[in-house]
Amino acid sequence: MSAETTPNSTNMATEPAFQPYLVHVARKQRLSPHFMRIVFTGDELDHFGNDGYDQRIKVMLPMTLTHGESQALWADPLLFDHESIARGGWWEQWRALPPENRNVFRTYTVRAIDQAAREVTVDFVLHHDAGPAGSFAATCQPGDIATLIGPNARSEDSAIGIDFHPNDADSALLIGDETAVPAISSILEGVVRDGWLGRIEVFAEVPSEDDALDLIRPEQTAIHWISRGSAPRGQHVLAALLDRYRSFNPIPGRGHPNEALPLPSYCWIAGESSLVRDTRRLLVNEFGIAKERISFMGYWREGKSEL
Numbered sequence: 001m002s003a004e005t006t007p008n009s010t011n012m013a014t015e016p017a018f019q020p021y022l023v024h025v026a027r028k029q030r031l032s033p034h035f036m037r038i039v040f041t042g043d044e045l046d047h048f049g050n051d052g053y054d055q056r057i058k059v060m061l062p063m064t065l066t067h068g069e070s071q072a073l074w075a076d077p078l079l080f081d082h083e084s085i086a087r088g089g090w091w092e093q094w095r096a097l098p099p100e101n102r103n104v105f106r107t108y109t110v111r112a113i114d115q116a117a118r119e120v121t122v123d124f125v126l127h128h129d130a131g132p133a134g135s136f137a138a139t140c141q142p143g144d145i146a147t148l149i150g151p152n153a154r155s156e157d158s159a160i161g162i163d164f165h166p167n168d169a170d171s172a173l174l175i176g177d178e179t180a181v182p183a184i185s186s187i188l189e190g191v192v193r194d195g196w197l198g199r200i201e202v203f204a205e206v207p208s209e210d211d212a213l214d215l216i217r218p219e220q221t222a223i224h225w226i227s228r229g230s231a232p233r234g235q236h237v238l239a240a241l242l243d244r245y246r247s248f249n250p251i252p253g254r255g256h257p258n259e260a261l262p263l264p265s266y267c268w269i270a271g272e273s274s275l276v277r278d279t280r281r282l283l284v285n286e287f288g289i290a291k292e293r294i295s296f297m298g299y300w301r302e303g304k305s306e307l
Ligand SMILES: Cc1cc2nc3c(=O)[nH]c(=O)nc-3n(C[C@H](O)[C@H](O)[C@H](O)COP(=O)(O)OP(=O)(O)OC[C@H]3O[C@@H](n4cnc5c(N)ncnc54)[C@H](O)[C@@H]3O)c2cc1C
Pocket: 056, 106, 107, 108, 109, 110, 123, 124, 125, 126, 127, 128, 129, 130, 131, 132, 133, 134, 135, 178, 179, 180, 182, 183, 297, 298, 299, 300, 301, 302, 303, 304, 305, 306, 307
């Protein structure tokens, strides 16, 4: 192994942006009927990237959860090999395994990182028809192991998994379902941390009114919690957006600008794919917001497992 590729090297250019971290559950906390907070701890989390915002990670589950106790926990023998980590090739290694030997992973958001305490917090949605990740969140116990594929603070590219990019915007609109609530929470905290002074409107659709969480927020922030109840996904969000911005419609003959509530100069949308698609269409086609001013991410798809 060369000096440039040793894991303790300080040469940021050669550090992998993402790497696997072996962790175990330190504690869990039920935040609301549909949110379970899990705090993971692991020896190497002192250099887990802390750029914040909507930083995405992979939560990889041990094979015992899907194949039974007799199976190897981590089918990839090189997963925690230092040379292999330094090469940044975990994804290619995973893909090279026979499908039945691949550890299951799902995409999540870093809700909080405490490098000094070596802890990473992830807020899991507890959903019906839960797949491996949802089931893990519901049933795991302190001491249970997992792997986080997450950012490496020693890399100059550690912020690679962040999609919130307001650039020169002076106001932002954040829209999402419950899977986007952890990202929205972290974005608001990032904005407070970095002193971004723009006006922010949040529309968060959650399964029930008891899922409205108490969020840290910048001063000029309005948070609209929307309880879905038995309505189709996204229906209430679209109605609330129309209601809020109803009189601001730049399409000639279809509305009158609302001076009191100008449209946002940056929009961020995440959640179930059809909610994201329909919301983006509304913003572009009805509100006239430029496509390049909108970041949008389908976080999951109704009726489909992630992989
Ligand atoms: C960038 C990114 C960040 C994300 N951050 C988070 C996060 O912080 N917290 C979080 O909880 N989720 C987050 N998600 C969404 C999460 O990855 C999916 O919900 C994932 O499918 C859950 O895995 P699973 O194993 O429980 O279900 P899967 O095996 O993937 O799916 C099983 C079934 O459950 C359905 N399903 C999946 N998710 C939901 C849901 N939320 N509600 C209802 N039905 C569902 C699927 O359509 C499928 O029918 C994020 C996704 C992305 C891409």
